[in-house]
Amino acid sequence: MKTFPMFLQMADRLVVIAGGGEQAAQKARLMLKAEARLRLIAAALDPELAGLVASGRAEQVTEASAEAFTGAALVFIATGDEEQDVALHAVAKAAGCVVNVVDRPELCDAVTPSIVDRDPVVVAIGTEGTAPVLGRQIKTQIEQMLEPNLGALAALAGRLRSAVAEAVPHARRRALWDWVFAGPIRDAHARGKEREAASLLKAAIAEGQAPGDQARGHISLVGAGPGARDLMTLRAVKRLQEADVIFYDRLVDPEVLELARRDAQRIYVGKTVGAHEWPQEKIDALIVSAARQGQRVVRLKSGDPSLFGRAEEELRAAREAGIETEIVPGVTAASAAAASLNRALTERGATDHLILATATKRDDADAPDIAALARPGATLALYMATRQIPRIEADLMAAGWPHDTEVEAVANASQASEKIVTGRLGTMSRDLEGVTHPAIILIRFPMHPVAVAAPIPALTA
Numbered sequence: 001m002k003t004f005p006m007f008l009q010m011a012d013r014l015v016v017i018a019g020g021g022e023q024a025a026q027k028a029r030l031m032l033k034a035e036a037r038l039r040l041i042a043a044a045l046d047p048e049l050a051g052l053v054a055s056g057r058a059e060q061v062t063e064a065s066a067e068a069f070t071g072a073a074l075v076f077i078a079t080g081d082e083e084q085d086v087a088l089h090a091v092a093k094a095a096g097c098v099v100n101v102v103d104r105p106e107l108c109d110a111v112t113p114s115i116v117d118r119d120p121v122v123v124a125i126g127t128e129g130t131a132p133v134l135g136r137q138i139k140t141q142i143e144q145m146l147e148p149n150l151g152a153l154a155a156l157a158g159r160l161r162s163a164v165a166e167a168v169p170h171a172r173r174r175a176l177w178d179w180v181f182a183g184p185i186r187d188a189h190a191r192g193k194e195r196e197a198a199s200l201l202k203a204a205i206a207e208g209q210a211p212g213d214q215a216r217g218h219i220s221l222v223g224a225g226p227g228a229r230d231l232m233t234l235r236a237v238k239r240l241q242e243a244d245v246i247f248y249d250r251l252v253d254p255e256v257l258e259l260a261r262r263d264a265q266r267i268y269v270g271k272t273v274g275a276h277e278w279p280q281e282k283i284d285a286l287i288v289s290a291a292r293q294g295q296r297v298v299r300l301k302s303g304d305p306s307l308f309g310r311a312e313e314e315l316r317a318a319r320e321a322g323i324e325t326e327i328v329p330g331v332t333a334a335s336a337a338a339a340s341l342n343r344a345l346t347e348r349g350a351t352d353h354l355i356l357a358t359a360t361k362r363d364d365a366d367a368p369d370i371a372a373l374a375r376p377g378a379t380l381a382l383y384m385a386t387r388q389i390p391r392i393e394a395d396l397m398a399a400g401w402p403h404d405t406e407v408e409a410v411a412n413a414s415q416a417s418e419k420i421v422t423g424r425l426g427t428m429s430r431d432l433e434g435v436t437h438p439a440i441i442l443i444r445f446p447m448h449p450v451a452v453a454a455p456i457p458a459l460t461a
């Protein structure tokens with residue numbers, strides 16, 4: 001492809017046409033359709049062009065000087081005289097113009113395509129001069145494909161676009177337009193029943209959907225990351241911009257919600273510690289019911305949705321209701337904490353495995369046994385652990401881990417209020433004092449612990 005097709009804004013822009021006969025008149029007709037301002041360079045004009053000048057739709061210049069071309073968005077050279085065309089081309093090029101010389105492709109910066117005109121729908125066809133006959137055949141085929149009044153239907157759609165945007169939920173718009181252009185509205189309009197077509201479309205807008213559109217709802221479990229909005233994935237942002245409704249948690253940073261589509265509904269379903277105004281079953285039921293109404297539901301969760309976010313319960317509820325689901329992964333808090341510390345989670349020769357664990361269990365279960373998780377050469381990343389620090393310290397010390405085992409805590413990782421504290425296992429409660437929720441606690445167990453007071457659980461334990 002050596003020429004690039006493009007639709008140029010021509011309204012009110014200056015087009016210079018050199019020539020006063022039929023060739024020039026052809027170009028003038030085209031350019032007037034595009035509402036360009038015309039300047040004709042010719043000593044004499046044929047009656048059609050003279051009429052344009054007389055009615056003020058074009059101006060005439062008799063001298064082909066450089067000034068005559070100044071400010072032209074586009075120049076057509078069409079005098080019908082080969083020698084004169086070449087000379088005028090040189091003047092126009094010297095004036096810096098984009099030039100088309102009729103029937104002289106080698107002198108053209110711009111070539112006019114074959115056009116199928118159903119204004120505002122325009123199809124342009126070009127063959128780069130290789131096969132003009134083929135170009136004409138294609139034009140004929142497209143002329144037959146597109147009913148003569150198609151432009152009026154497109155214009156009607158254009159006038160109703162904002163009404164559709166207001167009344168039809170995002171998830172159903174595509175189906176509505178598909179129905180408009182491939183269904184009864186297009187048929188009625190093509191048969192000349194333009195008023196019937198318009199009322200069908202208006203009725204669908206009032207309904208908020210195309211008739212019979214069973215818009216399928218969808219639930220996306222989207223990872224919001226640790227807080228900083230530039231730590232969200234591009235896919236997560238895309239889902240936020242497609243969403244009809246967003247259910248979000250307490251740990252989701254308001255910054256992140258700003259990325260959502262403006263008219264998406266935002267519903268807070270966070271739990272405050274100890275309080276249960278949003279029991280999980282209620283959240284499950286809410287998101288399923290929103291999806292059943294055909295909405296695109298985003299369930300926005302902090303970090304990665306598949307970690308300690310009760311995602312499986314929501315997925316199960318959706319699955320049981322036959323609703324399509326997906327997970328959009330996110331940067332989990334442990335990764336964000338490592339980034340805050342500017343230190344890797346694993347280190348060759350020192351820590352060769354990573355354990356992600358919660359220090360809190362369901363209300364009715366026992367607190368998890370952190371000592372049972374500990375392994376030589378492991379980095380243990382503890383979620384929901386701020387209230388368990390004294391117990392963690394006591395259990396691990398009792399299990400015989402060295403006093404100087406490294407401990408790090410990062411609260412509000414990646415956010416403006418981020419806080420980093422480092423310490424040692426033996427003095428963990430004191431070192432990590434003041435670390436507030438939400439925080440990740442990282443404990444790096446030595447590969448070859450020395451000075452163990454009690455046996456360390458075997459790897460298989």
Ligand code: SAH
Pocket residue numbers: 226227251301302303304305306307308309331332333334336337382383384385410411412413414415437438439440
């Ligand atoms: N799905 C989330 C975890 C949810 S559980 C994730 O992948 O990160 C909630 C716990 O995550 C908090 O108690 C805290 O331990 C941790 N957390 C979430 N955001 C955090 C942040 N910005 N900084 C530190 N810890 C965070």
